[in-house]
Amino acid sequence: MxxxxxxxxxxxxxxxxxxxxxxxxxxxxxxxxxxxxxxxxxxxxxxxxxxxxxxxxxNDPVVTALQMYNEECPFPTQNRKLSMGCPVLDLLLGGGIPLMGITEIVGESSAGKTQICMQLCLSVQFPRSYGGQEAGAVYICTEDTFPNKRLQQLIALQTMLRADVPADIVNDIKFGNNIFIEHVADVESLNCCISKRLPILLSRGLIRLVVIDSVAALFRCEFGASDSIAKAKCLQKFGAMLHHLSHRFSSPIICVNQITDAINDSYLAQSDFGLSGKVLPALGLTWSNQLLMRLMVSRTQFCVEGAFPGDESALSSGIVQRRMEIIFAPHLPQSFCNYMICTEGVRGMQKTGI
Missing domain, CATH: 1.10.150 (DNA polymerase; domain 1)
Structure with missing residues (x-):
């Protein structure tokens, strides 16, 4: 001062x-x-x-709760969201992913979790006027190798997916140069990456998005059923580190999670996850308490091959129709939106429900 x-x-x-x-x-x-x-x-x-x-x-203006609700307050960081790269999905999420907090994407295998995360890694690089943060992303892989071939395909087709952005702006962005990929094999390596390497990239403004795919893989492998207390403490410490980074640098944290079978129907009925089917997110309530928002993705049915997103009239073999469901979020009601994974990326379908 x-x-x-x-x-x-x-x-x-x-x-x-x-x-x-x-x-x-x-x-x-x-x-x-x-x-x-x-x-x-x-x-x-x-x-x-x-x-x-x-x-x-x-001298600073007084802001009312109504102004904050209508996003009229002079706190742009709190109001801004990271676009999903699709207007339909952004509408479902009230503008996109909040900049501060941990957002979880949970779902079965092949539901499209990694596809959504890669699309976010590209979306964050767009100008703020188009829902981006004008910075790169870190993608931390804990299971499979990073799907670089698919990423290159998405980069090549960004002008097709983001028709709302002028082509010259899209072509000027060096998408591939701004995604930092890290592979970790254990919890200790993950904590080292979060506590030491990420703060350097964030403080230099090189990144404004962190993706961990997936958070469940390492914790489920290293902690057995008898290690529940140690696992809970480790998850709390891990969540606290992520929250600190997210709020300090106004950068969203995306954590991919796996699902597990519910023990029985009575347990599912007592749970507050709101999932359809007999499945629950992995890592339990300790991890759930670290989250700002939880999104459930799943495969639902098939659409006619080449159908335009929004056309749900004909069902046949071809492009798989998927669903994104808001399980909980402090600023959004429980609702869902269908989407498809096309060659150019993830596209939401017009029909939504509550």
């Missing part, structure tokens, strides 16, 4: 600096007697200091 910019007596400024007070927030958090003890100023000087600092803060 440059105290010289405030309308303060030089004697007061010198006393504040000697007390090693770095910000306005510190002054407002200190009582008059505490501030007087630290700065050795008189009571009148302390009152003057408090009033001057409070006047600076008062």
């Amino acid at each position: 440059d105290w010289a910019q405030l309308d303060l007596n030089p004697k007061v400024v010198a006393a504040v600096r000697r007390a090693n007070i770095q910000s306005i927030k510190e002054i407002l958090c200190l009582s008059g007697p505490d501030l007087q003890r630290l700065t050795k100023l008189s009571s009148s000087d302390v009152r003057y200091l408090h009033k001057t600092v409070a006047a600076v803060v008062k």
Whole structure:
């Protein structure tokens, strides 16, 4: 804080600096007697200091809850979302993925989880006016090798998928140069990557998205049924690290999760996951409590090959129809949207439901 910019007596400024007070927030958090003890100023000087600092803060506009709800408040970071690269899916998610917090994508094998994550890695590189963050992404693989061939195909067809963006803007983005791929084989390596390497890339502004595919693989392998307490502590520590990075750098964290069979019908009925079918997300309630939003994806049926997204009239062998369901989110109701994975990427289908 440059105290010289405030309308303060030089004697007061010198006393504040000697007390090693770095910000306005510190002054407002200190009582008059505490501030007087630290700065050795008189009571009148302390009152003057408090009033001057409070006047600076008062110049910021007051925001009502209604303005925040209508996204009219002057906090663009809180209002902005990362686009899914598809207007239908963005509509389902209220604009896209929140910039702060952990979003989980859970579903069965071949439901399209990795396809969605790769599309997000491309979407984050677009200008902010088109739902991106003008930065790259880190993709952490814990199971299979990264599907680079499919990524190159998606990059080549971005102009077809993102028809809302001028072609010259799309062609100017070097998508492949801005995706950092990391393969980890155990929980220790994952924690090292999260705590040491990611902060460097985030602090330099090189990335604004982290994808972990999948979070369940390592924890399910390293912790047995008798290690539930140790596993819970490890998951809590892991979630805290991710939250810290996400909020510090306003960068969404996407975690892919696996599903597991429910123990019995009564357990499923008591659960609050809202999943259709006898399946539950892996890692249990300890991990669920770390999440901001949970999305469930699944395969539902087949569509006519080459059908345009939104056309659900004919069903036959061909392109697989899938479903994305909002299981929980603080800002969204439970709802769903069907989607297809086409050659150019993930496209939502127009019909939605609640």
